[in-house]
Amino acid sequence: MRRLAPRPALAVAATLAVAVALVPLAYLVVRVGEAGWARVGAELLTRRTAVLAARSIALAVVVTTACTVLGVGSAFLVTRTDLPLRRAFAVLAALPLAVPTYVAGFAWVSTVDGFAGFWAATLVLTLCSYPYVYLPVVAALAGADPGQEEVARSLGKGAWRTFTGVTLRQVRPAVAAGALLVALYVLSDFGAVSLTRLDVFTRAIFTAMNLGFDRTGALVLATVLVALTALLLLGEALTRRGGARYARLGAGARRPPARHRLGPLRWPALAAVSALAALALGVPAASMARWAAQGVSRPGSLAEVAAAAGNSLWFAALGGALTLALALPVGLLTARAPGPVATALDRLAYLPHALPGLVIGLSLVFFGINVAFGLYQTVWLLALAYATLFLPLAVGAVGAAAAQAPPALEEVARSLGRGPAHVLRTVTIPLAAPGLGAGAALVFLTCMKELPATLLLRPTGQDTLATGLWTHTSVSAYAAAAPYAALLVLLSALPTWWLSVRTGAFAEGGG
Amino acid sequence: MAELRVTGVHKSFGRTPVLSRVDLTVPSGRLMAVLGPSGCGKTTLLRCVAGFEPVDSGRITVDGRDLTRARPERRRVTVVPQEGALFPHLSVFDNVAYGLDRAARKAGRVAEVLALVGLAGAERRMPHQLSGGQQQRVAVARALAPRPPVLLLDEPFSALDAALRFELRRDVRAALHADGATALLVTHDQGEALSIADELAVMRDGRIVQSGPPAVVYTAPADPWVAGFVGEAVWLPAAIDGDRAATPLGSLPVVGAGRGPQVLLRPEQLDVSDGQGGDGLRATVVRRDFHGHDAVLGLRLADGTEVAARVLGPAVPAVGATVGISVRGPVRAYQG
Numbered sequence: 001m002r003r004l005a006p007r008p009a010l011a012v013a014a015t016l017a018v019a020v021a022l023v024p025l026a027y028l029v030v031r032v033g034e035a036g037w038a039r040v041g042a043e044l045l046t047r048r049t050a051v052l053a054a055r056s057i058a059l060a061v062v063v064t065t066a067c068t069v070l071g072v073g074s075a076f077l078v079t080r081t082d083l084p085l086r087r088a089f090a091v092l093a094a095l096p097l098a099v100p101t102y103v104a105g106f107a108w109v110s111t112v113d114g115f116a117g118f119w120a121a122t123l124v125l126t127l128c129s130y131p132y133v134y135l136p137v138v139a140a141l142a143g144a145d146p147g148q149e150e151v152a153r154s155l156g157k158g159a160w161r162t163f164t165g166v167t168l169r170q171v172r173p174a175v176a177a178g179a180l181l182v183a184l185y186v187l188s189d190f191g192a193v194s195l196t197r198l199d200v201f202t203r204a205i206f207t208a209m210n211l212g213f214d215r216t217g218a219l220v221l222a223t224v225l226v227a228l229t230a231l232l233l234l235g236e237a238l239t240r241r242g243g244a245r246y247a248r249l250g251a252g253a254r255r256p257p258a259r260h261r262l263g264p265l266r267w268p269a270l271a272a273v274s275a276l277a278a279l280a281l282g283v284p285a286a287s288m289a290r291w292a293a294q295g296v297s298r299p300g301s302l303a304e305v306a307a308a309a310g311n312s313l314w315f316a317a318l319g320g321a322l323t324l325a326l327a328l329p330v331g332l333l334t335a336r337a338p339g340p341v342a343t344a345l346d347r348l349a350y351l352p353h354a355l356p357g358l359v360i361g362l363s364l365v366f367f368g369i370n371v372a373f374g375l376y377q378t379v380w381l382l383a384l385a386y387a388t389l390f391l392p393l394a395v396g397a398v399g400a401a402a403a404q405a406p407p408a409l410e411e412v413a414r415s416l417g418r419g420p421a422h423v424l425r426t427v428t429i430p431l432a433a434p435g436l437g438a439g440a441a442l443v444f445l446t447c448m449k450e451l452p453a454t455l456l457l458r459p460t461g462q463d464t465l466a467t468g469l470w471t472h473t474s475v476s477a478y479a480a481a482a483p484y485a486a487l488l489v490l491l492s493a494l495p496t497w498w499l500s501v502r503t504g505a506f507a508e509g510g511g
Numbered sequence: 512m513a514e515l516r517v518t519g520v521h522k523s524f525g526r527t528p529v530l531s532r533v534d535l536t537v538p539s540g541r542l543m544a545v546l547g548p549s550g551c552g553k554t555t556l557l558r559c560v561a562g563f564e565p566v567d568s569g570r571i572t573v574d575g576r577d578l579t580r581a582r583p584e585r586r587r588v589t590v591v592p593q594e595g596a597l598f599p600h601l602s603v604f605d606n607v608a609y610g611l612d613r614a615a616r617k618a619g620r621v622a623e624v625l626a627l628v629g630l631a632g633a634e635r636r637m638p639h640q641l642s643g644g645q646q647q648r649v650a651v652a653r654a655l656a657p658r659p660p661v662l663l664l665d666e667p668f669s670a671l672d673a674a675l676r677f678e679l680r681r682d683v684r685a686a687l688h689a690d691g692a693t694a695l696l697v698t699h700d701q702g703e704a705l706s707i708a709d710e711l712a713v714m715r716d717g718r719i720v721q722s723g724p725p726a727v728v729y730t731a732p733a734d735p736w737v738a739g740f741v742g743e744a745v746w747l748p749a750a751i752d753g754d755r756a757a758t759p760l761g762s763l764p765v766v767g768a769g770r771g772p773q774v775l776l777r778p779e780q781l782d783v784s785d786g787q788g789g790d791g792l793r794a795t796v797v798r799r800d801f802h803g804h805d806a807v808l809g810l811r812l813a814d815g816t817e818v819a820a821r822v823l824g825p826a827v828p829a830v831g832a833t834v835g836i837s838v839r840g841p842v843r844a845y846q847g
Contacts, residue, residue, distance in 0.1 A: 406596070408592050408594075408596040409596050409598060411561070411563050411583065411590065411592070411596075412589075412590055412592060412596050412598075412653075413598075413609065414562075414563075414582075414583035414584045415561050415562070415563075415583050415584070415586070415588060415589045415590045415654075415663075416584075416589055416609050416610025416653070416654075416657060417584050417585075417587065417610050417657060418584055418609070418610065419582075419584050420584075423584075426609070427598055430600050431598075431599065431600055
């Protein structure tokens, strides 16, 4: 009987937000169109394109699978079991989010001789991106209704059947959202694949543009990546159960879930999470420590690094704010007025995320020169690039957060004489704040780690930590690069730490 | 003091009509229950009155004030949703005070309504520390707090166990009356509707099929469907002649406009005796549903007709026993 009221104002705001985020993509299409069909066809229908596509897809599948297993497994261990030191591991498991793939790649390449190829790239990408699954699943597990699990147990299902049949289904939207992010991340990664010398689309595009000055070729390859992304989104949409909503129903407020006793599995589980932490964090840390000692002793380096850190923080804050502002209407629309419009906007918002930052950056450079000259060489164009690239992260967070504030509560609040703005401030936002905060932190973090678009769009002469690191690394000055890397990781660790606290991985649940 | 009037309200979802020409009047200070099976549109009616759903046509007024197109926050119509829907991040005090202005908050209105629902002193507790019944009480207090002219309750007791439901129903009724609120409650539970309501409206397929005081609806249902929905019904074939009906239970006084061929009587109209003396009708007990305070017996007459009788008290005849029966009061005649 219940119908959600249509939200025309929200739909318009969401459409505008997505339109802004699609500017670079639209401009990309325009540029490709200008190149002409004959040229595009010649670039597209080659054996090399097919090989690149197969390799990119294989990498995405393998890394996503590995990340899902690691992410869900770690999330379950720290939230639902009596794993020793689980509070510490709850944080450690999230921290690799602070390690950019180019830092991790650098660390592995400089530590292991001959570290290159498919499995090398797989290892680096998995270790860097499994937190994209881990974090939302931790939040979902902390917020899920333990009553459903108890019902399953009482219906004669064992612990494993309950986990697969009930718990996993409760967190299914979180797993799906996380896995989708990982797959998109892998398709658009540049740092790891370039350092492990794995020729996939992104590296090929970079090579074409940077070495061959073949901008059309690069843009055409980029459109194939967009098509791959579209297929991925379509597949995800088909597997998603239609109309299923996951807002918690039922009387009573949340109860903390019961923890499973691991028993004899305690020590293997502890060894597994420890090994994961060692590979994902220990290797980069050791490598950075080795080089940084030489790096900081370089004259004048501290002032340079400090200036770069200031730029990093400022650019990321601005980008994060713009991204969240654009994501709010889209996320609210998908959560509250689901339908064809909301779904279409949600999908569209994902599209640019799969584009290499490099292409978004290049598209916006052209856009700045040809269309919006006032923005060119300002931090605003960079913020737009960030918003375009990272909108899905924020939309997902907003949608999940809005689901924590069921529509019935807003209706009650309205009936008590409070206008929509007041209700938003006193009910929806407080309930959604943890999720929104997590989204903001996630976007901030990702902006700070972003490399290629920042390289192209930062105002002249203003290095960030990422570009400073890249500049020094590109000339094999590992020692000079190391302080940038170390500070970048440290600064990134702060929001990551906060993220883990807010998503409840820390919380013992109050009882 | 306010009268809620719903006039000719239509509502459809897409092509499916949900409410068709619904007319209702809840007199000032009275509690009306809308009773209907699930899916009959009663919750939609409530949501239309609250302003959560726009109506397609018709009017909703409170004391003549037209609310049909007003936004929910302008209507001064508060709701108690099915599961309470307390704000999980706010204490009991803040939940109840949500719809109050600063002055009313300071004036102790929160404590007042909490006392009214039997939760005095619970101000500082959080929703998750309350039982289901307590949460529902807070939800009622929250809806009462701003002294709304009209209060809406959507199956507010359906999630509670029977004993709690009975007590809460009585307390809520008392609280509503103490505050002089006009209230509209929807439920699918006929016992709840009959016991709590001052006025009863029976709804089916998006229409109000009958409304009036519960006793009238119960004793003089508008049609056989209503008769069966608001209580247990015994149907007998009858030949009606003037104010008498010839039935398997003999010639009985008949009321109602219908001319047969069937008459209604309620199980409590059948008096069951031990069947020893006298010349009355005899029947055999074929079924016995024991409820503690009473029992419903299935009785088979000599001619095979089966009827149901409600008997009070501890001495309930066993299955197989032969009993004597007689009819109290008139039966009501219906067409078809």
